[in-house]
Amino acid sequence: MKVLILLGLVSYALAKDTFIVNGQAASAGEYPWQGGWLSFGSFSCGCVVVHQNWILTAGHCVGGAVTQYTAEVGNINRGSGQQLSVSSIVRHPDYNVGSGFTPNDVAVVGAAVPIDGVNIAPAPGGLDTGIDRTSHECWISGWGRTCGGCALPVALQEANVPVIDDATCTSMWTTNYNPALHICVYNGQSGSCNGDSGGPLVCRSDASDTYDLIGLTSWGATGCPVTYPSVYARLSAFLAFVCTETNNEVCY
Secondary structure (H helix, E strand, O other), X not given: OOOEEEEOOEOOOOOEEOOOEOOEEOOOOOOXXXXXXXXXXXXXXXXXXXXXXXXXXXXXXXXXXXXXXXXXXXXXXXXXXEEEEEEEEEXXXXXXXXXXXXXXXXXXXXXXOOOOOOOOOOOOOOXXXXXXXXXXXXEEEEOOOOOOOOOOOOEOEEEEOOEEOHHHHHHHHHHHOXXXXXXXXXXXXXXXXXXXXXXXXXXXXXXXOOEEEXXXXXXXXXXXXXXOOEEEXXXXXXXXXXXXXXXXXXOO
């Protein structure tokens, strides 16, 4: 059994970390909802702009005082974006409680001022429920490590990785995987790694060429091998939580 890791830049007995392995550099403006999550001014995770007032990130990326954190948006080069102060952070009340590895790994972040600027836009689409995404085109992105021992990249990385069905993911991750709260991506070639946590998984919608925000990077295997699926928090499971904590401003 592989040792599990959370995909932020934090060390645990079971570490939580994710980065994009075997991806490619994204183009300017390609992921205007992608942000970096900083702790005491240092990059630690990814995050996602979902409204001019709100950001989502992984629950394991927060836990300190609000003043500890800032977000960075608007540039594909890490360290070169617009810095945003944070006014509030609410981690899911059942974070790390329940079945599976690190369940309910979601946090809602309030921005101190409206999020606006060049190459900045909320994540597209809706967090719809009951749709099989295994046949859809999906993308992951982030500034996480590009291999288990590699440094963080400066340029935002992306990879086209399909969602796999729950039965396949369960066969590989056994009881660590909770299909009600998790979603897996896997192609044996690319995946997420340390530093990608809290970043987006987007999939093409049925109706158009637009994409829906489906998940937030959560956990994977130690060393970020591409032989195991990368696991994301399934955002369709957290609609009520997100809606409530954003004062109904983000209700998909």
